[in-house]
Amino acid sequence: MKKLFELVWNCVGRSTSEREADPSGTADGAEIADTPAPKPPPDLPLFYMLSHLEKDGPVRLDGVKVGVCEVMGLEIDEPKLGSFAGALNALDFPVQLLIRQHQPRLGQLRRKLKYAQPANLTAQTEAASESLRRLLKELESRDGILDRRFYAVCEFPRVDELRGLLSRTGLSVHHLTGRQLKMFFVSTALGGSPSTMDEDLQVEVEMHRHHVRVGETLVRSLQLGKWPRSLSPGFLQGLMAAGAPMDLSIHLGAIPTDQAARTLEWQKVRFESAQSLSFKRGRSMSPEAEIALEDVTRLRDQVQRGRERLFHASLSVTLHAKDEKTLREMTQRAKAHFAATLGKLDNLSFRQREGLMSTLPLALNAVGVWRTLDTSSLMRIFPFSPPDMDTRSGTLYGIDMRACAPVVYDPWDGTHLNANTAVLARSGSGKSFSTKLGVLRGICRGVTAYVIDPEGEYADMARAAGGRVLSPGVPGQGMNPFVIDKGDSEEMLQRIGSLRRLIEVMVGEKLSADRRASLDHALAGYYSTPRKRTGFRDFYTYLQEDENGDPGLAHLLRPFATGSLRHLLSDEGDDLLGNEALVTVFDLRLLEPELRPAAAMVCTETVWAAAAQDPKPRLLVVDEVWSIMQHPEGAAFMVSMAKRARKHRLGLQFITQDVQDLLSEDTSRAITGHSGRALLQNAAFKLLLQQDAAAVGTVGDAFDLPEELQRWLLSCPRGDGLLLALGNRFPIRIEATPEETEVIEWRPGSHRKA
Ligand SMILES: Nc1ncnc2c1ncn2[C@@H]1O[C@H](COP(=O)(O)OP(=O)(O)OP(=O)(O)O)[C@@H](O)[C@H]1O
Ligand SMILES: [Mg+2]
Missing domain, CATH: 3.40.462 (Vanillyl-alcohol Oxidase; Chain A, domain 3)
Structure with missing residues (x-):
């Protein structure tokens, strides 16, 4: 019996000269003088031609390092x-x-995932989490x-x-x-x-x-x-x-x-x-x-x-x-x-x-x-090979079909430009499915998730995972994006800017330069005086009482204070921020479609407030992001959010099937692809699933995809796609275990039962 490890272990960290100077074969001869003389060299060195291993390189038996x-x-x-x-x-x-x-050996990843698993998962989520670890074992x-x-x-x-x-x-x-x-x-x-x-x-x-x-x-x-x-x-x-x-x-x-x-x-x-x-x-x-x-x-x-x-x-x-x-x-x-x-x-x-x-x-x-x-x-014969995206930290996102390796990464580990992901694909290609899978795998390792859900597709999953579903606009479920942590003056300025854009989208019209200036002034004035609690209604009162301000502003905002939309915003923002659920879905189905962009921005702003107060890995999914991007102010809001998100460890995930609209160069329209592209530039990860024939050219141009990849994106099966990250393209297959599918599968008609 020979111990290879003995050979490797005992020799590490010792330079050749030390070995020569110390014939006893121990590095610190004097200190460990009473250790027994070393055993006769095992035959393994001879077999492997290895004398020993130094810290920075192996040394062969012939003395060559x-x-x-x-x-x-x-x-x-x-x-x-x-x-x-x-x-x-x-x-x-x-x-x-x-x-x-x-x-691959994925044991360490499995252990890390198990260790990071929150204690308060529902039985069903726990089963899903365990099934992921089984899948990782099976992949080995x-x-x-x-x-x-x-x-x-x-x-x-x-x-x-x-x-x-x-x-x-x-x-x-x-x-x-x-x-x-x-x-x-x-x-x-x-x-x-x-x-x-x-x-x-x-x-x-x-x-x-x-x-x-x-x-x-x-x-x-x-x-x-x-x-x-x-x-x-x-x-x-x-x-x-x-x-x-x-x-x-x-x-x-x-x-x-x-x-x-x-x-x-x-x-x-x-x-x-x-x-x-x-x-x-x-x-x-x-x-x-x-x-x-x-x-x-x-x-x-x-x-x-x-x-x-x-x-x-x-x-x-x-x-x-x-x-x-x-x-x-x-x-x-x-x-x-x-x-x-x-x-x-x-x-x-x-x-x-x-x-x-x-x-x-x-x-x-x-x-x-x-x-x-x-x-x-x-x-x-140089072994050029497809790069892989297996960083062994984070969680499994899919299987890289070309490098034949698991796609494992952690958007929040600090090595990426930001933790944002853009998902672009045609309808029915699995955008929501892959996003739900990402949310589920995230919450199984402690990443708190928020979903802005215009179609009510995520509610079931959130309930199955023990999360909560809020319907903005319903009494008692209002949100308070007006909470500002006043610590940082730069943060303060940016928040005032995004509140201004939010209000512009809320009132549904482009404000004149004058009015915009008064709004800005009013917001700055409001936040410059110390207040016990900041909230929309409080701000509204301030506007009404502000003698130097523009009385028209308060008038424009009246529907949100006392009218039909009074339940959208509340002054009770602490509820959402103070006790976060593992996953929170903002279900916007009950709102009129034209109010959804404003509501989505209210939700985004509220999540941002939570992230600013306590930065930790959080995922915010914005489905149908195009509905917000349609409004120039909404687009500016989303782009600025994408740029800032990293600061508070927030990962944004935008989903859209209106790829052409998002990327279009048509300058005759109010909003051009410019902000769509800016949004994409601020996403370190891009997932392209199946595309439709009309959009594939635009996508190909935007991401510089060769013809054959464009063709492949037209015909790839549901759940397959291309992940763009770290300057590379990874053809990826998104695979969920039966237990995970159980949690995430949306069943039409069943989303009202809870
Ligand atoms: N990776 C996958 N593995 C297994 N099934 C999948 C996968 N991706 C999608 N599906 C199936 O395809 C169906 C449609 O997917 P999904 O609802 O995610 O599409 P979508 O792109 O969000 O569509 P829409 O644009 O209409 O919202 C899902 O209900 C699911 O059954
Ligand atoms: Mg969908």
């Missing part, structure tokens, strides 16, 4: 290929590129879901150079150190991606002719013996998409230019002499030989001009499986992939250890088979 960088995936395109070729041409030291794909072993990571390894003194080269090609590079490095090394040695490390784990290694058994895992290494004739861009992607857990390693070493030119010159001479020999014998040259001669001549010219270089390259694959049958299947799949491109994977009989070592992050091609490639071929 290497550095490991994690490289983030990049989408492949011609400019990126070009700049990668440039980096290759500048490379003058050996590099190992390592791609690891394994089933679901076919085709893989966690794919890229690494670049080189000898330690060149790490900075390597980082520089890769960053210049637009890749983000991160040097692995400390615990991350340890985790990484252990997972490459044992296979898989262990998220929890058992320090006492005993590992036994057993060598076989065609595989190695490491602990419970069967490991088989293969070597690319015959390379495909021509390499297409991203030719490794197909192999990786085959879905098998594997480690794939490419070792590269640049051949010095003069040597490369000499070799090519020699080859050219060889071909030419063969040619003249054939001519002498009265035969013409075979087409293959002619092409080869042309190729060699061209390549020699390119090498001499510095546009191409030659490299030694080698590719090995290590597969991991739980049993022999799976291992056999995976081997066949991998071999079939290369066979399709006329390449051939060799078995490495009796050389499994060398194969395995070549795929460890040791910058060591232990198999020792090399093939010569030029820059253009090599740049094509």
